[in-house]
Structure formats: structure tokens, C-alpha cells
Amino acid sequence: MNTKPFTSGLSGNAVMITRVADRQWHALDDDLVVGRGHAEHRPDGRLFVSIDAWRDATFDRLAEAMLAGGLIRVVTVKRPRIGLVAVRAGEQRRGIARALLAHALGTMHRSGFAAAWTEVQEPNRAASALFEGIGARPMSSNLELVR
Template sequence: MDTNMQIIRVDETQWQAVTDDAVVGHGDFSPRPAPDGRRYVSIDVWDDAAFAPLAAAMLTALPAPLRTLVAGDDAALASHWERAGFVPERQEWEYVLSTAGRDPRPAPGVAVLPAGTADEARLRLLDREIRAEVEASSGWYSMPAEVRPGPPGDTLIDPSLYAVAVHEGRYAGLVRVVRTGRGPARIGLLAVRAAHQRQGIGRSLLAHALHALHETGTSTARAEVDRSRTAATALLEGFGAERTGHLLHLVHP
């Protein structure tokens, strides 16, 4: 570390690296809401020598585990984080989809309840069941979906964001769409219960979501998929999704 460099904690979430009264880097902490519990840090430097001391100061002050996101083509930044003790956790493809020309008719035997029309109690139960199934298999960390805090062991559900697929009389799958101002909407979560998979439910939900967005004047939607989830990748690419990049998720245990 440059002996003239100082690491200053500006507030609860920000640090600065200062050399000769000039700021040469800063670090930021962005806690995610429980029960997701993931906490993210980021560092931006104008002097590479500032990265390691900033990372060390943040790691000392903040509770583990900490995570960060790096563009998949930014090998230099990934190397900085790895030297600070972070290890790759997963990689995520980024996609953009056109909403035009989608046939909203669901697969035979499947009905889709538009966003805001599902029974909230049954939707909450479906959400808990899907989370438990994912956690028992690939792990919920592999799903690029934020959650909001709710009662212990539960999450808050806003029915206006979720369309639900009904199959054999049961709530079988859901898709959550988040609108982000004037930018593309985001397919924040698409999941189907294990007992109802391979029935065209995922395709029905995605087609419905894209058609609904098109009807309200939204021309594109974005989505992120863990590279290990081949079925989800195939679904998006089957809809003509354009791969725009990928993200590397790193964690400091």
C-alpha cells in the first residue's frame, strides 16, 4: 500500500481511498433485504494500488459473506476481487427479448391467470413450494430474483407483479415481471413446480408475460439466467432471446 494513501470510511456504506488529498478510489456496500440476505460490495479505483486496501478495509468492517458482480469480459476486475479472497459463485447470462408477435394461448390443459388476479394465499403457498424445491436442488442463490422481507420463513408477495399458471386444478408456476421506468421490463422470476414440469407451463407463462408487455406498449424485456440452468436458457433462446453479455458473481466466504 502507498504510504501516502489513506482509507477513509465516509459513512456506513461508503469508503474512499485518498492520496495527497485526492480521491483515487471508492468502495460501496449495498445490503439486500432479508430473507434473501445477500450483501453486495463494489469498488471503483483510478489507481490500481487502491483496490487491495479498500477491499481489506471493507472486509474487516462488514459481515460475511459478501458478494460482488463483475462483467464477464472484465478479467482485470475479476482478478482484483480474486486476489482479495473472493471466489466465483456462479455465472449468469443476460438476455433481451422482443415482446412482439407472441401467441398468448397457453399449452393444452394450462390456464394462465393474468397479473393481479391470482388468489394471494394460494400464490404465497406456490411461492414457498417453489423456493423449497429450488433450495433443495440447485440452491436459491442460482435464481436471479430479489425478495422482500416478510414473516419468518415467508416473503411478501405483490400479486400485481405475478401471473400464475394453473394445471390440474393447482397453482403450478409463476412469472414475475418488473417494469423499470422507460427502460426494458425485467422477467424477474419464472419458475414451475417440479410435479408440473414438461407440460409447456414455462413456455405458456413467458408467452403470456411478453404478450402482456407488448399490449401495454413495452417493446423489449430483459432476463438473467444462471448458466447452469440449461432448461431456462433453452426456453429463452427458443423465444429468440438475444444474449447481450454475462455476469460473474463472486463471493467472499
């Protein structure tokens, strides 16, 4: 089990990033889990990385720990791709996907990107409405976000 402390969180104590299992990390603040990181291989061989944290600093530290563990690869891109915006079924229709997307787009914008691309399956009307609602437009058979 590897730990890495950093100051932030609910209390005045340092939040600890701990690798709790193969491809799983927790951010702990006084024994309270305040963030989780998980990676798993999809059936097509791609690696799916999930980081769940309420605070940006906790999210960043979990990403750093996963990067150090060799699970996240940072590459220079010409146009970023939004690979997946997903919300659990019981939590849908509450603005969570829009907030996730706004955060991702804000991060891209601050990093100097003016456009991104994504793929939306045509039958998924909610996803199409989400992306079109923020200014995305169809490009050939893909929906492309250009801002």
C-alpha cells in the first residue's frame, strides 16, 4: 500500500492518497474516503480510468498518483476528445452531466484548446441534446464541439 500526503480537505489534516488494491486508489481525510480512483480494462483492450472526487485538489492528486503508477498516459493532442460522459441511471436528469461537461470544457479552454470532438450515438437523444445545447454541431456522422 503506497501513501502520499497533501494538505487539503474537510479537516486541517493532510489528505492521504493510498493505493488500496491493484488499479484502485483512495483519498483519505481523517479515515473518511473523500475521493476514489479506479482503472480497468474494457473488453476491447482500452483502459477505462475513473476518478471520483468532490474537490479539484483531491481529483488532481488522485490523477497524479495514477499517473505515477503508469495507468494514465499524457499525450499532446491537436484536438481533445471527450470520450465518455456518464451518470448513473438513478442520478440522471439533475444537471450532473452538464456540470461534468462544463468542467471538462473549462479545463480544456484553460489549457488553450478552442475545440473538442466526441462521438454521440444517434439514438441517444439525451446525449445529443446535451452536446447540441452547449453549441456542438454535427460533422458528417459525428457531433463536433467548436467554441
